[in-house]
Amino acid sequence: MFSSSPARLCALLPLFAIALSLSACNDSALEEQQTPPSTVSIETVKIQPLAISTELNGRILAPRTAEVRARVAGVVLKRVYREGSDVKQGDVLFRIDPAPFQADYDSARATLAKAEATRYQARLQDQRYRELITINAVSRQDHDNARAALMQADAAVAEAKAALERAKLNLGYATVTAPISGRIGRALVTEGALVGQNESTPLATIQQLDPIHADVTQSTRELTALRRALRAGELQQVGQDQAGATLIQDDGTPYPLPGKLLFSDISVDPSTGQITLRSEFPNPDLDLLPGSFIRVRLEQAIKQQGISVPQRAILRDSAGNPRVLLVDAQQRISERPVVLGGVQHDRWIVSAGLAPGDRVVIEGLQHVNPGDQVQVDNAGKDAPSIVQTTGQ
Numbered sequence: 001m002f003s004s005s006p007a008r009l010c011a012l013l014p015l016f017a018i019a020l021s022l023s024a025c026n027d028s029a030l031e032e033q034q035t036p037p038s039t040v041s042i043e044t045v046k047i048q049p050l051a052i053s054t055e056l057n058g059r060i061l062a063p064r065t066a067e068v069r070a071r072v073a074g075v076v077l078k079r080v081y082r083e084g085s086d087v088k089q090g091d092v093l094f095r096i097d098p099a100p101f102q103a104d105y106d107s108a109r110a111t112l113a114k115a116e117a118t119r120y121q122a123r124l125q126d127q128r129y130r131e132l133i134t135i136n137a138v139s140r141q142d143h144d145n146a147r148a149a150l151m152q153a154d155a156a157v158a159e160a161k162a163a164l165e166r167a168k169l170n171l172g173y174a175t176v177t178a179p180i181s182g183r184i185g186r187a188l189v190t191e192g193a194l195v196g197q198n199e200s201t202p203l204a205t206i207q208q209l210d211p212i213h214a215d216v217t218q219s220t221r222e223l224t225a226l227r228r229a230l231r232a233g234e235l236q237q238v239g240q241d242q243a244g245a246t247l248i249q250d251d252g253t254p255y256p257l258p259g260k261l262l263f264s265d266i267s268v269d270p271s272t273g274q275i276t277l278r279s280e281f282p283n284p285d286l287d288l289l290p291g292s293f294i295r296v297r298l299e300q301a302i303k304q305q306g307i308s309v310p311q312r313a314i315l316r317d318s319a320g321n322p323r324v325l326l327v328d329a330q331q332r333i334s335e336r337p338v339v340l341g342g343v344q345h346d347r348w349i350v351s352a353g354l355a356p357g358d359r360v361v362i363e364g365l366q367h368v369n370p371g372d373q374v375q376v377d378n379a380g381k382d383a384p385s386i387v388q389t390t391g392q
Helices: 005-034 099-133 140-173 220-231
Strands: 038-044 048-061 065-069 074-079 092-096 175-177 182-184 202-207 212-219 244-248 259-264 274-281 293-306 308-310 322-327 333-337 339-344 347-352 359-363 374-376
Touching: 092 202, 099 140, 140 175, 212 220, 212 293, 244 274, 274 293, 308 359
Parallel strands: 038 374
Antiparallel strands: 038 359, 048 212, 048 293, 065 202, 074 092, 092 175, 182 202, 212 274, 244 259, 244 293, 259 274, 308 347, 322 333, 322 359, 339 347
């Protein structure tokens, strides 16, 4: 009875294997059915006006810079101002020894008085000869000589007045004043220095710092592409008085006060092929100093039918081509290549590849692949409005 058990067991072994295999398949299918789909966050694409901005490198420049120079020769007696302080136009900065200029002024005044006395005498003689000539008491030659002497006396008086005015100016130049308002730097001379000898000696420099200019350069290639897009109607021109500017300081932080674009230069630098653009920023606390290296983000045009996506939504293939993941109506993942434009804050401007209503995956990209079923936790969320359509 039991002798046949090994044979029967051998016959039943394939049946056991098939049963175990079917059981394993059912368990796997059940486990797959019980696994929930991955959760992703999406953003619904919409069309909105986008400011086309360009970030350019440049430096801070003072709008007005005045070199204070000695206009007369003399010895510096005193430096009146405090170095590094703010001065007003007309404030006294230096005093040059006025003694020789005072002496020249007094001499010129005396010369004028002498010339006026000579003219007085010549006028009296001319009047007398005009009376005598009517009765033929003097010759016509004597009368003409008296008339000429009066004219020469008038010229001498005018010359003496001009000399006096020049002496007065030189005496005033001995007191050196600020030609503009602004912040003055260190003194370039000290008391006792002989200045203005054969040339106008620089004494100090004054710079206006509020408001302040930021000059940046842009390649003619970028400018030509922008103008071509404007002519084609793809972009809308931003008015020069409305073009906004944001200054990025040398440490990477944005300057808190907005600026504006003033003008673009009318000539191209032949050595670099670039053109200069000037913007202006308020500088009440004098945080921006001339010579500082900065970057300026300029809003140069408006794209009315613009599309943008967060930077984190962009994936790249092995060749570096950009693509995005989309969620269709069946909640399945699909992949689509896109063409990117510039970067606006933390978002890519998409030139081609997306349409309004597309649902772009912005979170959870690393857990899904094309064809996967997913669960959306923010269906219908719109793209945020991130760009102002007018300048600052």
